[in-house]
Amino acid sequence: MQLTFDGETVRGGNEARERFYDARGYGRPHDGGLELAPVEAGHLLFRGDVTTVRDDRDDSGEGIGFESLLASRAVSEVDFFVYKELRDRGFYLSPTDSADVTDFIVYPRGQGPWDDAVAYRVTTLSERATIDAGTLQAIARGIDAEEDEASTGVLAVVDEESEVTYLELDVPTLSGSTYHDIPSFEGDLLSDRVLVPEPPAALHDRAFYGQRLDRDDDRVQLSLVEAAYLSSRGDLAVGVEDVADADAIVDRGREVEGERFDRRLRVYDALRSAGIVPKTGFKFGADFRTYADVDSVDDLGHSEFLVRALPADHSFVPRDLSLDVRLAHGVRKRMLFALTVQGGIDWLSAERLTP
Amino acid sequence: MQLTFDGETVRGGNEARERFYDARGYGRPHDGGLELAPVEAGHLLFRGDVTTVRDDRDDSGEGIGFESLLASRAVSEVDFFVYKELRDRGFYLSPTDSADVTDFIVYPRGQGPWDDAVAYRVTTLSERATIDAGTLQAIARGIDAEEDEASTGVLAVVDEESEVTYLELDVPTLSGSTYHDIPSFEGDLLSDRVLVPEPPAALHDRAFYGQRLDRDDDRVQLSLVEAAYLSSRGDLAVGVEDVADADAIVDRGREVEGERFDRRLRVYDALRSAGIVPKTGFKFGADFRTYADVDSVDDLGHSEFLVRALPADHSFVPRDLSLDVRLAHGVRKRMLFALTVQGGIDWLSAERLTP
Structure with missing residues (x-):
């Protein structure tokens, strides 16, 4: 079974779809075959489920391995470590279009891309980068999300040692009952x-x-x-x-x-x-x-x-x-x-x- | 017993010296009488040990009470709250010359200005002010202190609600034992x-x-x-x-x-x-x-x-x-x-x- 990479998308045939999408929630079906985002292919390479991916742009026939995929910058390490960490925790998740504030749609445990429910909308960030208040608000509100509004907006920060810290962001409603009249x-x-x-x-x-x-x-x-x-x-x-x-x-x-x-x-x-x-x-x-x-x-x-x-x-x-x-x-x-x-x-x- | 204020120093006679300095560590003896810093006089006024202080600069004969002393800015509130807090904790302490980094010399419990030992050198700060690294280092090192070097440099921060938080500052010596040879x-x-x-x-x-x-x-x-x-x-x-x-x-x-x-x-x-x-x-x-x-x-x-x-x-x-x-x-x-x-x-x- 051979996967190929065109610089943007990794593709496989019917067997890859059955083995990776149907059974384990990687990628999305396309024309009977499978399309994977680079970060998903990176995880399959990391796990050894796939040894190398063929590079459509390279005639040498030398395949892409895990380390060269990461070094190529086709996959951000920050995305990779978050993807891996959530997989390790037993979640299936899908990368979104890169223009979105949300980087990953995470399904409830036991569910996957073939279901409708979304547990978390995850935005990844390196410890060394900064993030503005407007983006945090967008994560909290889920304004760019077409998916279920019941999902939780999450910022996943990858520290220098590649540990992931998850922060749940929310727009709370504040109300109290403290009203007392005071004479001047x-x-x-x-x-x-x-x-x-x-x-x-x-x-x-x-x-x-x-x-x-x-x-x-x-x-x-x-x-x-x-x-x-x-x-x-x-x-x-x-x-x-x-x-x-x-x-x-x-x-x-x-x-x-x-x-x-x-x-x-x-x-x-x-x-x-x-x-x-x-x-x-x-x-x-x-x-x-x-x-x-x-x-x-x-x-x-x-x-x-x-x-x-x-x-x-x-x-x-x-x-x-x-x-x-x-x-x-x-x-x-x-x-x-x-x-x-x-x-x-x-x-x-x-x-x-x-x- | 009458105390008088000239805008800088509060002065009293022999009786004041006996009652406030000899017995309770306020001020310093001078020519058989007593000299108090405004913050010390403020504390005596606050406690009611003295009702008013006569103002040398004011002919009306109206004395200065606690509230008017504080409002006059002769005493910084931040200094007053730290002075009071340390007195409440059972310490005797003396204000220093205002040019010093140190605002108060605090004696060990049970000792006072007539002894040699110093427990803490305290610098006061409002929650709303800032302090530069150089000043914090000076507090830690005690470079401007003539007193016992065994004393501890302390930053006393007064928050908006006049609570005092004490931070001990120090210049630590760092040493570890982790040295391992690694082949290149x-x-x-x-x-x-x-x-x-x-x-x-x-x-x-x-x-x-x-x-x-x-x-x-x-x-x-x-x-x-x-x-x-x-x-x-x-x-x-x-x-x-x-x-x-x-x-x-x-x-x-x-x-x-x-x-x-x-x-x-x-x-x-x-x-x-x-x-x-x-x-x-x-x-x-x-x-x-x-x-x-x-x-x-x-x-x-x-x-x-x-x-x-x-x-x-x-x-x-x-x-x-x-x-x-x-x-x-x-x-x-x-x-x-x-x-x-x-x-x-x-x-x-x-x-x-x-x-």
């Missing part, structure tokens, strides 16, 4: 926060704004982002001369943080509007940690998300994604990226996945 | 790694270069940084035409990573030269994880460090430091920053500290 109050704008000498009782203990100055001290300190939000709603007055209160606080925030402060404030606002309480995520290396349903600070419950506020055109380094997702997993939270776009926030969550 | 061998330069069809047995199994292609497959794949290192030592030949092997590999690395590849290669080289094996730290969001004493990959032992390679002029965001150190702690490793300087690498380690 006054505070002092310090250099890096706002001190509230006589806070309304609900401010900290129910709505979970700020922190008490000390365990036995009723005075509350607000972060600048909390203060800017409360001031923009008219709840907080800081009494700065000649400037609107909210503007004075935002100016103070920008002094140190620049546009990052504006970005964090927009994310803070969006989370509060969804009934969710954002608190600092500093100890977790994030912008915020969140609580969805706060009725009293004495009974907070577990914080669900770690949130990082980023510009919509942010370019992700896979290593940083790996760091964020691993840390969030370690503290039983989900990593949430808040991408600030014109007119709102796009949410993108990332979690470690074992297919 | 050949490999194929693929797009993102080097494939070694017939590797010497010691290459992977003893010296821990690369990975096997599969559990039962003897072929070894090397990362580009491993391959560049081995090639520069003359151990690996990849047979690229018209170019030295090592240059061809480095060029491939730079194609994707730019100067980051060179930085990583220098750090890789320095670690290997110290007898330490660097492997990818991708799953931990780092450049490398390290093994100091590898005799066989079947008996690796625990990896000690996570390493991040950075340019010497890197500016750290406290949030990123917090993220790295927390993750490393969670996997029982120490976080190590490798700062590439002219002629070598400066090592800087950071660990979470509970004083």
Whole structure:
């Protein structure tokens, strides 16, 4: 049985179709025979199911082996290692057209290309490359996918040592139930926060704004982002001369943080509007940690998300994604990226996945 | 008992010295009386030990209270929260001259400014500020400290909610014992790694270069940084035409990573030269994880460090430091920053500290 390669597609006859497609889900049937993507042929060569593939463009008759196929760049190593890893895990999968965001369609275990169901849409990436926020969103949303929308968008990162890390990307719906009325109050704008000498009782203990100055001290300190939000709603007055209160606080925030402060404030606002309480995520290396349903600070419950506020055109380094997702997993939270776009926030969550 | 403030120093008489310095380690004696830094006076005001401080510059006779002192910017809130936190933990501490890298000298528990010993040299930082690598190195080395060299350099970061996170900074000495002779061998330069069809047995199994292609497959794949290192030592030949092997590999690395590849290669080289094996730290969001004493990959032992390679002029965001150190702690490793300087690498380690 001979397979041939024309530089784009590997082809085989009826026997190859029976043996590789019908029995094991490689390639796709074509005119009674078989068409394989180079990465699929590479896997057959790697396994020794096929020894060499004949090169249509080469008259020498010397066939292509696994190593020369990989060296030829007809197959990206990153694609090969992901393909192999998923095969090792017992999945059948099909490469897509290279223009797609999705590199592989992965079928549920026990199913294959002859079935309709899709378990994962996988995009491959080298540890050493970068990926922009828009592409991650496309993976999460599956906008280019004709297939079943119930499938999960997955980024498969191949590290320098060819280990594969899978990240499940999703567009979560955020909703909480924390809405408390607070009577308006006054505070002092310090250099890096706002001190509230006589806070309304609900401010900290129910709505979970700020922190008490000390365990036995009723005075509350607000972060600048909390203060800017409360001031923009008219709840907080800081009494700065000649400037609107909210503007004075935002100016103070920008002094140190620049546009990052504006970005964090927009994310803070969006989370509060969804009934969710954002608190600092500093100890977790994030912008915020969140609580969805706060009725009293004495009974907070577990914080669900770690949130990082980023510009919509942010370019992700896979290593940083790996760091964020691993840390969030370690503290039983989900990593949430808040991408600030014109007119709102796009949410993108990332979690470690074992297919 | 009346304390007075001239805009720089708070002063009291003999009674104040007895009550605050002799008994509780606040300030320093001067002419039989007491001199306090504003942050120390702020803490006495906060605790209610003193109600108000008289302002020498103000004839109205209205004293300065805690809130107005903090609002006046005579005391940085960041300094105040660190001072308070360390006092709450039972330490006596003294502010230093503001030109120092060190903000507070912290005495061992049970000791004070009248003793010679120093436990910690503490530098304070707001979560929202940045700090450059040079300053972190100065904290670690204590180069500006006249005091006991046995003291520990500490960065105290105050987050938006005024919680304090302590990071111990150090300049570690790195040494390992992994030196194995490898006969020279050949490999194929693929797009993102080097494939070694017939590797010497010691290459992977003893010296821990690369990975096997599969559990039962003897072929070894090397990362580009491993391959560049081995090639520069003359151990690996990849047979690229018209170019030295090592240059061809480095060029491939730079194609994707730019100067980051060179930085990583220098750090890789320095670690290997110290007898330490660097492997990818991708799953931990780092450049490398390290093994100091590898005799066989079947008996690796625990990896000690996570390493991040950075340019010497890197500016750290406290949030990123917090993220790295927390993750490393969670996997029982120490976080190590490798700062590439002219002629070598400066090592800087950071660990979470509970004083």
